[in-house]
Amino acid sequence: MPSPSRLEPRAAAWALGLVFAVGLAGSVYRIPIQVSDALETIERALAVPSLSASFASGIGNSPTMLRPLREMRTKALVDVGDALGGRYHLAFRGYHALAGVVLVLLFVGAAAPRTWTDVTALAFGLAVLTGMHTFSGMFREAYPTNHFLTISTYALATFGLARSRGGWMVDAAAVACLAIALLTLESGVLVFVVAVAAMASRSRGISRAGIAGMLLVLAGYAYLRLGYLDMRTAGLGEHVTGWWSGRLEPSEQVAQFGANPLPLYAYNVVMAGISVLLSQPSAGQWTVVEAWRDHGLSPVFVVEIGSSILTTALIVWYALGRDDMGRRRRLDPIVVAFVTLLGANAFVSWAYVKNEIVGTAGVFYALAAYAAARALLLRPKAATVALLALVSTAWAVRDAGLHFKMRHTAFVSRSEWAAELMPNERNDWPADPRRLAVVSRLKAEAIERQGPPPAQMPDWAESWWGEE
Amino acid sequence: MKALWAVALAPCAVAIVFAGSGAAALVSDRPLVWPAHAVTLSEAMANRDQGEVVRQVTGGVSLDARYSVYDVIKPGRHTPSTPLEAAIATREQYMFDLALAYGAHLGPDNARVLFCLAAAENATGIRDDLEKKFGRQDCNGVSLPW
Numbered sequence: 001m002p003s004p005s006r007l008e009p010r011a012a013a014w015a016l017g018l019v020f021a022v023g024l025a026g027s028v029y030r031i032p033i034q035v036s037d038a039l040e041t042i043e044r045a046l047a048v049p050s051l052s053a054s055f056a057s058g059i060g061n062s063p064t065m066l067r068p069l070r071e072m073r074t075k076a077l078v079d080v081g082d083a084l085g086g087r088y089h090l091a092f093r094g095y096h097a098l099a100g101v102v103l104v105l106l107f108v109g110a111a112a113p114r115t116w117t118d119v120t121a122l123a124f125g126l127a128v129l130t131g132m133h134t135f136s137g138m139f140r141e142a143y144p145t146n147h148f149l150t151i152s153t154y155a156l157a158t159f160g161l162a163r164s165r166g167g168w169m170v171d172a173a174a175v176a177c178l179a180i181a182l183l184t185l186e187s188g189v190l191v192f193v194v195a196v197a198a199m200a201s202r203s204r205g206i207s208r209a210g211i212a213g214m215l216l217v218l219a220g221y222a223y224l225r226l227g228y229l230d231m232r233t234a235g236l237g238e239h240v241t242g243w244w245s246g247r248l249e250p251s252e253q254v255a256q257f258g259a260n261p262l263p264l265y266a267y268n269v270v271m272a273g274i275s276v277l278l279s280q281p282s283a284g285q286w287t288v289v290e291a292w293r294d295h296g297l298s299p300v301f302v303v304e305i306g307s308s309i310l311t312t313a314l315i316v317w318y319a320l321g322r323d324d325m326g327r328r329r330r331l332d333p334i335v336v337a338f339v340t341l342l343g344a345n346a347f348v349s350w351a352y353v354k355n356e357i358v359g360t361a362g363v364f365y366a367l368a369a370y371a372a373a374r375a376l377l378l379r380p381k382a383a384t385v386a387l388l389a390l391v392s393t394a395w396a397v398r399d400a401g402l403h404f405k406m407r408h409t410a411f412v413s414r415s416e417w418a419a420e421l422m423p424n425e426r427n428d429w430p431a432d433p434r435r436l437a438v439v440s441r442l443k444a445e446a447i448e449r450q451g452p453p454p455a456q457m458p459d460w461a462e463s464w465w466g467e468e
Numbered sequence: 469m470k471a472l473w474a475v476a477l478a479p480c481a482v483a484i485v486f487a488g489s490g491a492a493a494l495v496s497d498r499p500l501v502w503p504a505h506a507v508t509l510s511e512a513m514a515n516r517d518q519g520e521v522v523r524q525v526t527g528g529v530s531l532d533a534r535y536s537v538y539d540v541i542k543p544g545r546h547t548p549s550t551p552l553e554a555a556i557a558t559r560e561q562y563m564f565d566l567a568l569a570y571g572a573h574l575g576p577d578n579a580r581v582l583f584c585l586a587a588a589e590n591a592t593g594i595r596d597d598l599e600k601k602f603g604r605q606d607c608n609g610v611s612l613p614w
Contacts, residue, residue, distance in 0.1 A: 016480070019487045026490015030499065032519075116472075123476035126483070377472055389474035396478035403486050407502055414519030424569045446519070447526065450504040453517040455540065457502060 009116045016119065017108035020126045024104060025097035027406040028139050032446035033092050035416035038144035039439070042088075045075040046435055064234050066225050069183040073145055078438070088438070089445040092144050099149055100139060104129070106156040107363065110163070110334075111370050117377045124392045125370025128311060131398030132366060133279050133304065137356030139402075140409040147185040148356040152363045154181040155194045159337055159364075162198030164205040171210030178214045182221045186233075186348070190360050192218055193344040194337055201336035234351040236261045241268060241352035242284025245293075265350040272353050273346035276361045279308040284353030298463040300401075307394035310387070311369050318372030334371045338364040401465030408467065410451040417446040508535035513554035515540060518566055521551070531572035547614045552578070556586050561593040576602065584610045 033042075048054045054075035058068030077095055081088035107129055113122045129135060138149040154177045161170050161177070174195055181188030192214050195206050206214075225231050236257060237250035243264070248256065257264040271284050280288050280301075288301050319335045322328055329335060338361070345361035373392075376384055420443050421429055430436045485501060493499035504520075509529045512520035514537050525531055531551050541547040541557045552572050555563040568574055574582070579598055584607035586595035599605075 016483070019480075020483045023483055023486030023490045026493050026499065027486065029490075030493060120472045120476045123479040123483075127479035373475070377475065380472060382471070385471050385475065389471075389477070392475045393478040396482045399479065400482050400486070403489075403501070411517070411519070415517070418518035418522045418566055422569045423571060444526075447523045450520065450523070452502050452504045453512075453515040453520070455515040455517075456505055 009113060009119045012116075013108055013111070013113040013119050013122050014105075016122060017105050017126065018101075020130060021101040021104040023403070024100045024130060024139070027403045028097040028100055029093050030449065030451060031093065031140070031142075031406060031410040032413045032417065032449050033089060033144055033442055034142060034413040035420060038142055039420070039442070041071070041074050042078060042144055042442070043430075043435055043439070045071065045078045046432075046438055048075060051075055051079075060229055062231075064232055064238075065186070066221075066229065066231060067147070067183070067185060069180060070143070070145070070147055070185070073184075077145070086438075086441045087445070088442055089449070092142070095145060096139070096142055096149075099146075099153060103149065103153050103156065103363070106153065106160060107367065110156055110160050110367055112163075118374055121370050121374035121377055124373045124388070124395065125366050127392060127395035127399050128369040129363060129366035130402055131307075131395040132362040133282065133398075134276060134355050134359045134362030136402050136405050137354070138359050140406060141356065146356075148187075148359045150184050151181050151187055151190055152360045154178075154188070154191050155341070155360045156363060158191050158194045158206075159198060159333075162195055162203040162205040163333060166205045166207055170205055171207055171213060174206045174210050175213040175217055179217050179221075182217065187345070187357065187360070189218070189348070190341060190344055193340055197337045197340035198333055200340075201331055201333040203333045236264070236351070239352040239354075242271070242281055242286070243267065245286045245289035247285055268353050269346050269350050272349035272358050273342055273361075275353070275355065276342055276346075276358050276365050277308065277312045279304040281353075283355055298466075300462075300464055300466040303394050303397055303464065307391055307398065310391045311365075311372075311395075314372045314376065314388075314391075315365070315368045318368070318375050321375070323375075329375075332371065334364070334367050338368040397464065404457070404461050404465045407451060407457065408454065410449070411453055414446050414449060414451060417443045508537065509533075510535040510537045510549050510551050510554040511540055513551045513563060513567065514549075514557050516558050516560060516563055518563070521566060522570065525570045531567055531570060541614060549613050550578075552582055553585060553613050556582065556589055556591045556594055559589060559591040559594070561597065564591075564594045564597070574601075580605045580607075581610060581612070583607070585612050588612055 033039075044057070045054055048057050051072055055068045055072045058071035059066065077091045078088070081091035084090055104126070107126065108122065111118070111122050111125060113119050138146050138152065158174055158177045161174050164170050178188065178191045178195070181191040195211060195214055199206065199211060237254040240250065241248055241253070241264075253264060268284060271281050275281055280286055288297070288305065291297060291301060315338075319330050319332070319339070323332075341364045342361045345358045349357045373388060376388060421440060430439060489499040489501040507515065507517070507520065509521065509524045509531070512524060534548050534550050537547045537549050537554055539545070541549065541554065549557070551567045552564065552574065555567050579602040583595060583598045583602065583605040586592075586598060587607060
């Protein structure tokens with residue numbers, strides 16, 4: 001039985017996680033349901049009679065995307081909103097906020113802090129988690145739920161399962177995590193990568209039978225997608241993507257790389273990986289170069305790139321060293337999972353780069369940062385502690401920036417609704433009464449949610465946190 | 469080593485502030501950090517705050533009255549203006565169109581002042597739109613709202 005002195009830091013760690021989670025949930029809940037990429041999906045959910053029908057509609061409604069659980073989740077949340085008397089904001093944003101709480105608490109569970117030194121490192125790790133530029137997209141966007149957040153959550157849950165004591169229920173849960181992730185988004189395959197990475201680093205929570213079960217699910221998914229439905233993957237020119245210090249529109253990608261897209265794909269994969277380590281490029285674009293050229297570097301670049309370089313250096317130091325028992329830390333499950341995920345997550349960004357696509361690697365980057373900080377703090381020297389405190393403060397600044405950006409997102413999402421159901425365009429309103437009632441209700445809820453316009457925010461905020 | 473807490477200090481401080489703010493927002497619908505300040509309809513228009521404009525208009529606030537605008541059109545000054553005049557101050561056609569879409573009055577009686585204000589504020593898109601609807605206006609002797 002653990003002694004009371006060992007219990008105390010654990011309780012503090014969970015409390016700390018809860019404090020981070022409540023702040024995150026509070027800011028997410030302020031964001032109205034967005035119109036772009038969300039309203040269309042919600043309206044589609046209104047047209048199907050049941051959850052099973054929405055699942056079926058998600059199979060084969062696109063030549064490139066197999067995401068039936070996204071459709072089903074949307075339908076379920078519309079039903080919840082109906083059951084709550086038309087409180088769709090509560091259903092959708094409540095779910096989003098709750099998903100954020102779950103992710104943060106899973107992070108605390110994966111970190112498994114036991115001492116006060118661990119708790120100190122956890123504060124640093126949580127600041128890295130929430131301050132990462134790859135993290136904000138998981139909360140600033142919803143389609144109408146955020147599937148990148150779903151993948152990160154299931155990846156973290158699978159990592160926790162892999163490090164548990166195991167058993168058939170753990171195996172079953174791991175298989176379920178993979179199935180849910182795959183049917184939510186194509187990059188759900190990252191859940192399998194986490195399980196394999198954990199096994200390679202001798203974590204035995206998920207047994208060989210469990211891994212075999214996951215492999216079976218993966219094979220079934222591949223057959224369904226490629227064999228039965230004959231779907232193709234996302235290709236060239238389907239989204240805007242960064243290219244060095246500029247951006248390439250879809251037509252420009254086709255014109256420039258139509259004959260041989262490999263250089264663009266290679267660029268995307270490499271830059272997606274680098275962005276996790278350096279906070280640049282952003283969505284494939286070296287925005288720092290443009291900023292330097294146009295008006296000099298604002299503090300946001302110094303804080304983001306500086307904190308990322310130092311944190312990456314800390315992780316490298318940790319991964320290349322040995323623990324107290326003399327074992328190489330490169331076999332540490334957290335290190336193996338992070339490095340493997342970084343590669344795999346960057347690889348699935350081949351067609352175009354978006355910060356939140358590498359969000360799962362970002363979550364494990366924060367976990368690796370936590371492990372490295374913990375190791376550093378075990379043998380504290382004044383200079384290294386002072387440096388870590390400085391880096392930690394920079395991440396805290398970035399964490400505050402997450403909340404600033406979410407306020408901006410709330411403003412933009414609310415503004416989008418002004419163009420819906422315009423009084424002078426009644427001919428364009430939905431003819432179906434149910435659809436009209438739901439869209440009217442969504443608009444009313446969004447408009448009622450007051451938030452500060454950019455003009456009411458501090459003048460210095462954009463230079464410290466950026467506008468995007 | 470007590471100095472270790474220096475590592476946790478800033479992250480904890482930020483987390484506590486936003487947790488308090490988030491909890492307050494969930495309870496009272498008003499966060500402690502960066503709450504929205506009350507604005508007039510013309511201020512919302514001048515701030516390009518489309519959501520707030522729609523909220524006030526659907527709540528019954530008139531798009532044709534004159535409201536004070538503080539510290540937006542002129543720094544540190546009150547500038548009484550109608551929502552359409554405030555839209556011109558933003559130089560954004562979409563804000564002007566928003567006011568019209570939600571029922572702001574635009575007719576021969578106010579077109580001249582709005583045209584001349586748009587010309588003075590270099591809101592060329594709005595000025596050209598007004599010219600298309602009402603013809604070119606003579607701005608001699610027209611007194612502008614600010």
